Amino acid sequence: MSDTIQLKSRSGGRAARVALRSAPLAEDKRPVRAGMPGGRLKVLTDAEVLRIHHAALDALEQIGLSQAPQSGIEIMTRAGAILGDDGRLRFPRALVEDMLAKAARDITLFGRDPKYDLHLTGTNVHFGTAGAAVHIVDLATNTYRDSTAQDLFDAARITHHLDNVHFFQRAMVCRDVLDNLEMDLNTIYACCSGTTKHVGTSFSDPSHVAPGFDMIHRIAGGEAAWRARPFISNSNCFVVPPMKFAEESCMAMESCIRGGMPVLLLSAGQAGATAPAPIALAIVQAVAECLAGVVYVNAMAPGHPAIFGTWPFVSDLRTGAMSGGSAEQALLTAGCAQMHHFYGLPGGAAAGISDSKLPDMQAGWEQGITNVLAGLSGLNMVYESVGMHASLLGFCLESLVLGDDILGQVMRCVRGIDVTEHSTSIEAMKAVCLDGAGHYLGSDQTLQLMQTEYIYPMLGNRMSPKEWAEADRPMLLDKAIARKNAIMAKAGRQIDPAIDAAIRADYRIYFE
């Protein structure tokens, strides 16, 4: 382009800069890190937030939710909810406001290693995986096969080594484990064996929670250690939209709360199918359902850590099929993040899902756009943000590695522009324009900022066409496969060998 300048690389300076870049950076100097605050994007005005809030309160008062389990009915009616003749629990505004006042704020989701603790406060942003794909994408053949416990363990241990993936919620169903209790236990163990980052899991039956805790206490080194730093949260589909409780999931949630496990109050409607088609009304319904969850949790255990999980999805209205990678999805999630901030509650929603079956250009734009809107909106917990294809049906390990690059770029956007007296001082311009070399390459300021202000992709390729041809045209997916293999080769098991041996003696574990 005549409009720009392609600077020749100067090999001496370049070698020095590449070497500088290769030195490890102190955690506080890294250009991006977990929990950076977002919030510069506001897809809703304050008045629009209030309108959605009031509509959600109206829905709770006038429509309410059906199908609460008996235990839930007792808990919520004791607090002030009203059970109608139609079997629906309705929630007076004052009850919702009282429970919001009791709800936990500024919570920490612990890692088994404290350096991975997630502080859910304000607009702090964290990215991670979520569930649950039933397939894994095989890039060697471009086919989908059933996902296994080994795949889940592999995804967890890759995630352990990715800087920009901050937590690991079980991304796949272990379909090779046919017994449901064994599956739930293998899910927990695969996640914890792979990473010491915070883990999210789910129970397929309320009766599995107790045996789950037995295993978790062994991993933690006892119940007291677990309760001091609960490092697993329960992803809890406590509602079946529209406006129905999920009885079994509610019972599992009650057990998790008694066991000291943080819960993700997950409302996963699909706009146009199980949620209303207008984006605003889909948010209203999700907020109403999660507010019912806030009442439930805080009526049972005031201040128990819970994540406000408004996860409305999008339907492709032509077919009713889910579309996770759409702009409408990005807007739903961004709008939900603002509702979380309005309530001052720790919140989570979904972004980064691709509808594409493969890690191709479509996957790139879908994951990039949805994740960056989530991050800029200041969503505390961005679930599904990496590795997820086919509208949640397929997980791809190479895409997980590629997604780490995407999330690095996204977090750099979240970090924003540093505008200070120093960063806008024209002294640097004077030095270059009036006295100096006429360019900023190699200036002190440039070298200082190189590592702390700029993030470099691990896999993204910035070669010129000439360099690229000389390097024999490296392909992105080949690089992703190589990085995945390199991580797997070095990734160990994140469980003490003695504990591992003991657990493997007592349980049937389906992965190596």
Added chain:
Amino acid sequence: MSDTIQLKSRSGGRAARVALRSAPLAEDKRPVRAGMPGGRLKVLTDAEVLRIHHAALDALEQIGLSQAPQSGIEIMTRAGAILGDDGRLRFPRALVEDMLAKAARDITLFGRDPKYDLHLTGTNVHFGTAGAAVHIVDLATNTYRDSTAQDLFDAARITHHLDNVHFFQRAMVCRDVLDNLEMDLNTIYACCSGTTKHVGTSFSDPSHVAPGFDMIHRIAGGEAAWRARPFISNSNCFVVPPMKFAEESCMAMESCIRGGMPVLLLSAGQAGATAPAPIALAIVQAVAECLAGVVYVNAMAPGHPAIFGTWPFVSDLRTGAMSGGSAEQALLTAGCAQMHHFYGLPGGAAAGISDSKLPDMQAGWEQGITNVLAGLSGLNMVYESVGMHASLLGFCLESLVLGDDILGQVMRCVRGIDVTEHSTSIEAMKAVCLDGAGHYLGSDQTLQLMQTEYIYPMLGNRMSPKEWAEADRPMLLDKAIARKNAIMAKAGRQIDPAIDAAIRADYRIYFE
């Protein structure tokens, strides 16, 4: 995923919905269209905008710009600029403020077809191409070859048929045209032959402007018709950052202004190379340079339409090479858009550039993230938004077609969430939850919103893994090639045949 619901497609309803979707929509019902207002993202606070503004004024007063042509020195000193002993023109604050008061606002960039007119006001967003790649990407062989006049014409006529690409600035250099005047004339003619959307061009020498206008007047049907609706703007690199005028480009600009052509005041520094490394200071420098351009234009021709073209690029500071797809680039462009709004001037900047050599996942995330930040920031003219690879060195026709899908998603994000009494009314929830089917599929509201609120990708694939396997695993790039070929097969020439014959008789035209 157990957390969501995959709805079975119901073939009757689905067929009806697919048919409904296939009917053409009235322009005002389309879910997205050119010029929708953005601005919900503010990467800078008001105080930060002011800080950058004041630093830019300081730079103009204290550093100024060197190397203005004699004509420019006369124009600007007559208005109040001060020529120093060091040959630099310096600009007192009062002069800048006076010229800002005279500058054109709320301008229209005309298409040859009025339906493509672009109204540059407020935060209205338009996406288009820009230049200038020197290669075209051949997807059949994954290689780069020199771009030609035929390639440029092909890109223009494809753009003519893409809903979400709103203007066509010359995307490639016609490298098969060795004579520079012939090249400039073929550039104009290839663009205008391909599309009646607004065109951007550039002159490689001031002496080419007059013969360029001769041709343009013939395309327009005379000078009066041209001046009534100038449908070409001149992309004018009037500065060579840092803080130097580009003499020849300034002289070409003066000629364009006399000929009634809108000008893009293009400042294309590279942060860390020809612009400062701090993002904020790179914006300061670009703003200072463009304010000098505003003085220049309005001292010469008060109110002449000019686009405030702060286009700071990013260097990969390890190598000095340009990185167009980075998060830092997205932030630079978003910050510039806010400066345009501060001045109330029509503005443009670059987004959508990929550093990847191919339309792969990297290209998807780079184009998606940078374009969506530009759109959400309310940038009037998003240049380089589609088709551009290898950090501006390569253009790809298939990527152009894929980018149309990306820009559709981006514009849907720009449009935002409709929050009204109607769109948040819980009556639709009552109907479904208390009286109805228990889901929203096929409800009146859903069907009404299907076409007007949701945008569907042309190439993006939303099949389930099963459907995809049954369809023999369609690949995205194959679909892009097919759509490109289908458009090329139907795309005619957008020049009256008699005028075309006459022009071809008088000029050597290098494309068919």
